[in-house]
Amino acid sequence: MDRRTFLKIIGTGVAGATTGSLLMPVQSLAGESTKTKEFYGILVDTTRCIGCRRCEQACAEVNGLPVPDISEAANKQVFASPRRTTVTEYTVTNRYETEKGTIFVPQRCMHCNQPGCVASCPVKALEKKRAGHVIWHSNCIGCRLCMVSCPFDMPKFEYGRAVSNIQKCNLCWDRYKQGVLPACVEVCPTQALMAGTRRLVLEEGNRRIAANPGQYVDHIFGEYEVGGASHLYLSAVPFDQIGFRKDLGTIPYPEYSAGYLRAVPFIATLTPLFLLAVNAALKKGIEKSEPKTEEKHSGTGKH
């Protein structure tokens, strides 16, 4: 949180306290069309992706990153081995040779419904917006627990800089606020990417599976994985053949640390009680074993 937002919050708080809630909400949230109760999502149809890498180029341009060379010659080299996203490449497209031929898969932050990175952040530098975007703020302390906690290894840390940030796809949050499609979706020439509310793109995904028997495997990656995500993938082949993990399960990642977090209040209250009780119980025994001084004191007090 920078000083301006801080002052804004204080300001709205004071305004709210003095004039009731009449003045407050509309203006301060005017810029954000976030009053939705549904997550935004992108359907990625890997059977349509042609590996042109224009999404990578558009992403770099929008986010002010080094723009990649996407000429045919460059692509040939790039696709030689699978890549991971980096601090300057929020999205990468990989090529996989499978039983059904060559498949291209664009990969970026999944924007989980219940993100491990957000749950692991001690200063809420990572935030899950109401609209589904997982974005990063500069009050981050750089502990990198988000990187440990992300099942997809998406948050990337700038090791080589004194002021280092966490970098990853933010589902074009700024563009979303202006009502514009994410850059990658907008530029895609084959409609391999489709944006909308998560419910709508999920419906569309299921429709495609039903309407084209045999073309897709009957599974949308991201529908249930780690509790669901905003990036939803369709595939012609089982997902482990195109670089996805099969062992993620459907439990949201925050659940794994929730056991400890739920125990914290109990540890914090019951441990001292237990210790004091043990101490008191043992003390009484000690006092009884040497009763003389005690009795004298209480005796003189009473009589």
Add this chain to the structure above:
Amino acid sequence: MAGEKLETVAVVEQPDKPAEIQIGRDFWPFFRKESKPKGNPATAFNLLSGVVVAFSILAIVYRLFAGLGSPVTNLSQLSPLGLWIGFYIMCGVAFAAGGAVVPFIVNVLGVKKYRPFLRVAVLNNLLTSFFCLVVIVLSFGRWWNIPNVFIGNGFGANSVMFIVLWVFLLTIVTAALQFRPAFAEWIGNTTSRKRAATVALGATVFGITLSVLQQTGVGALLTMAKGKIHPLWYSEMLPVLFFVSSIYAGISLLIMVDAISEKVFSYQIDEEYRNSRFDVMMGFAKICGGVMFGFFALSLIVAQFEGDFAFVNSEMGYWWLLEIIGFVAIPGLMFAHGAQKKNMLTIQTAAVIAMVGILMNRYNSVFLAYNWDLPFAERYFPSALEWIVTLAVVFVQIWAFRWIVNRMPVMRKSPQWAEKFDRD
């Protein structure tokens, strides 16, 4: 072995009357006088550690301007934790657990014979927590933002790291309160000493609670790394496993500190310490032996429960077996055997093996078994500078420990005037 050098040791002179130094007024002249090195500073250890520390300071300054990347650390996008956090946050915290176990025995259970070891344990806990924060500043990428955790610039109370960092801070405060008697005796301030005694039980109880939170919390940091840590090391029970193993880790460290102190600080060790020493070590060995058997059984139960035995017949599986048998079961047996035969050497050897086992266990969790399925070229191995800086922090902690032990009554007996303040 014990008590052979009784007569040869010169006892450190204790003033009969408290000097009554007040913190505000005459503390600095007193501090300056006390700061002078006691004894010859040009020893081999000082020379070696001095070089390492000086070199590390350069590395740290470089790190502040150039970031954490190469050549300072070998951290990568797929190994974000590394040696610094692995050593200090994971292992250091475990080794500091004696600072909860000994106060539990002495102040809560009221077993007097362990009292001479109380301040050593508390001091170790205090220093470790402090240097953990130092290492956190070194290894966190945006260290200038760390106060955000405490001043509420985004209270991430749903985060394990949030709790761990708060507990570090609170542990420093609490351990300082627990150590205040020694400090007050050093400056000879009777008021301060008296006040310290009144909060002794409260600080102990709070300190133990914090320690439980800390040991479990450090394990919980890794619970969301499911799928990255090898199944034999990953478990949703990690907080419990880390807590149980920290008990014997902390006590093993105290056994080692005692073995070293007996040589290094022999002039500090008073009669009471010397007389109870053998007895206490046997007691420590019994605790360690018992807890290690418990930990061994717990590890097997967790592995069975989560179906991990399917992975035992593999390279990582053999490595796990070596850790769990060679560095838990065997030292556990050695502790039990040593306690029964009253053999100090067996116990000390077992303590060393147990500590190596803890190092192995924590390093496995943080980097050897972390993303173990990556190709070898992408695996993390700490850089030379990471090792050197880690060593330097340990050296500075040893300096601080030595400086304090040489001045305050940590191992030696409290001065006469202070004894009446301890109620129990």
